[in-house]
Amino acid sequence: MDWVIWIGTGLSLAGVAGLIWCINLALQARRKGLPDAEMRARLQQVVTYNLAALGVSSIGLMLVVTGILLG
Numbered sequence: 001m002d003w004v005i006w007i008g009t010g011l012s013l014a015g016v017a018g019l020i021w022c023i024n025l026a027l028q029a030r031r032k033g034l035p036d037a038e039m040r041a042r043l044q045q046v047v048t049y050n051l052a053a054l055g056v057s058s059i060g061l062m063l064v065v066t067g068i069l070l071g
Helices: 002-032 036-070
Strands: none
Touching: 002 036
């Protein structure tokens, strides 16, 4: 079951990279000094990406735990 652990590790790292990307997107939007309506729209989009990255990361962590328990 080592392959499950490695796949889970890859997914977890991809999720963490996605979270870092979301932080970067939010900081870029803040630095641009957008009007309130545009800032809200941009941050809503970032929240969507953030939840997706968090989901990928949690699926990866579940795979790691499953691989450890079965291995």
